[in-house]
Amino acid sequence: MGRLLRTGLNAGTEAPRVTGGEGAFFILADGRRVLDGSNTGGPLGHGHPKLIAALREAASLPMVNEGWNWSGRDQAAEDFFRVALPGEDWAGAIRFCLSGSEANDIALSLAQAITGRPAIATRARAYHGLVGLSRDVTVQPHWHGGLAAPGATRRPFAGAPVHILPPPEGALYRSDGAAPAPLEKSLEGAPAMLARSAAMILDYTQGGFYHDGAYQDALAGMAREAGCLWIADEVVTGLGRAGRRFAFQGGASRPDIVTLGKGLGGGMVPVAAVLFSAEMVERMQGSAWQNYGTLRGHPMAMAAVSAYLRILEEEALLDRVAALETLFAGRLEEIGRRHPSVARIAGQGLHWTIELHGPAWQNWLADTAEAPTASLVAAEALSLGAVIGTSGEQTSLFLAPPLIISAEDSERLLAILDQSLDLADRAHNQQETIR
Numbered sequence: 001m002g003r004l005l006r007t008g009l010n011a012g013t014e015a016p017r018v019t020g021g022e023g024a025f026f027i028l029a030d031g032r033r034v035l036d037g038s039n040t041g042g043p044l045g046h047g048h049p050k051l052i053a054a055l056r057e058a059a060s061l062p063m064v065n066e067g068w069n070w071s072g073r074d075q076a077a078e079d080f081f082r083v084a085l086p087g088e089d090w091a092g093a094i095r096f097c098l099s100g101s102e103a104n105d106i107a108l109s110l111a112q113a114i115t116g117r118p119a120i121a122t123r124a125r126a127y128h129g130l131v132g133l134s135r136d137v138t139v140q141p142h143w144h145g146g147l148a149a150p151g152a153t154r155r156p157f158a159g160a161p162v163h164i165l166p167p168p169e170g171a172l173y174r175s176d177g178a179a180p181a182p183l184e185k186s187l188e189g190a191p192a193m194l195a196r197s198a199a200m201i202l203d204y205t206q207g208g209f210y211h212d213g214a215y216q217d218a219l220a221g222m223a224r225e226a227g228c229l230w231i232a233d234e235v236v237t238g239l240g241r242a243g244r245r246f247a248f249q250g251g252a253s254r255p256d257i258v259t260l261g262k263g264l265g266g267g268m269v270p271v272a273a274v275l276f277s278a279e280m281v282e283r284m285q286g287s288a289w290q291n292y293g294t295l296r297g298h299p300m301a302m303a304a305v306s307a308y309l310r311i312l313e314e315e316a317l318l319d320r321v322a323a324l325e326t327l328f329a330g331r332l333e334e335i336g337r338r339h340p341s342v343a344r345i346a347g348q349g350l351h352w353t354i355e356l357h358g359p360a361w362q363n364w365l366a367d368t369a370e371a372p373t374a375s376l377v378a379a380e381a382l383s384l385g386a387v388i389g390t391s392g393e394q395t396s397l398f399l400a401p402p403l404i405i406s407a408e409d410s411e412r413l414l415a416i417l418d419q420s421l422d423l424a425d426r427a428h429n430q431q432e433t434i435r
Contacts, residue, residue: 021046024405037413038389042267045402051266058303066296076302083309092278096297100235100261101129103272107257108133111199111229119161121197125207136160142366163193167209171346173336194226203233204247208353213251220253235261243322243349265304317403331414341424358395380420
């Protein structure tokens with residue numbers, strides 16, 4: 001038994017033992033090279049030479065805390081606006097921090113201070129982090145930050161009041177063939193929630209829900225009318241994962257605040273950011289905002305941010321993801337129709353969720369003794385040569401390969417998923433026979 005207190009995304013299974021990586025592949029302790037099919041924090045895969053070179057150069061830089069000015073931090077901000085926000089004149093300023101959880105907590109606490117309201121609105125099945133207010137608005141029950149075991153589940157105390165908005169219902173494939181409810185009907189209770197909330201925070205992937213422009217624009221209009229700030233949580237989707245710079249660009253509305261993380265540093269350095277609209281920056285003028293972190297905007301992190309933005313541009317990664325989205329959508333729809341265990345498939349860019357039939361997600365707290373079906377499928381995929389994630393879910397799998405993955409390796413990843421779902425089909429058919 002080792003000394004490391006381990007956590008794992010695939011509940012009930014041993015995590016892959018990684019010793020190295022190359023491009024879109026992990027190298028495991030047993031010598032195998034397996035496809036990295038689910039890693040939102042690694043948009044450039046592993047060992048990208050341009051990112052390595054930038055970090056080697058930055059290794060000699062001084063340690064400068066957030067309270068000191070640093071030219072590299074100014075440059076990273078300028079690079080961000082130039083590469084990530086062309087034509088987006090509403091954007092005002094950016095501040096760097098350490099993680100997506102921290103970015104969301106910073107944004108939410110600022111919204112409370114500005115509006116004077118304690119409550120926050122998010123959508124069903126949301127995940128925004130495990131720090132402070134970001135944990136409060138994480139409503140997927142198994143990510144509550146507590147202790148869960150069969151017969152004994154303990155949650156931490158909640159903080160801010162949370163209003164839960166209906167999720168978008170769109171999907172690439174649904175086994176029941178059901179059409180989504182009219183938007184006006186599903187969101188009829190939203191204005192009352194938003195009128196009592198400091199902010200509405202919306203992400204674009206969590207729990208397998210992916211927003212379209214109509215859903216976003218409807219809620220954005222309601223929030224503005226209610227005096228509620230809109231925070232776009234782009235920690236997963238920002239800078240490429242959605243097949244465009246930001247997922248919110250799928251709609252006409254623009255947020256008051258955007259949070260970023262995960263891939264912002266190319267996957268080699270932990271870094272996140274909070275982007276403010278020009279209107280928000282103006283509202284903060286003349287106020288002292290005492291919010292400081294020693295390692296925020298560290299020179300190594302800033303070098304990684306600038307390098308990733310250059311690579312995103314030079315290697316036309318957005319075009320690559322947009323092309324691969326078509327490939328994934330076509331193959332995943334075929335896979336869904338072929339496997340009776342699949343209930344729903346949704347996604348965008350290079351982030352896709354495959355939801356299996358099984359217990360409702362609201363009722364699971366990671367407190368079952370047996371390994372969930374999704375984790376068994378992930379274990380089967382690993383034996384076939386690919387890492388596929390489950391987010392600890394009982395019935396959900398997700399694909400999020402590096403943005404540099406080739407079409408050939410994408411086909412291989414999808415073929416492994418296809419084969420691994422045979423295991424879920426057998427379990428599903430057994431349950432149907434029992435019924």
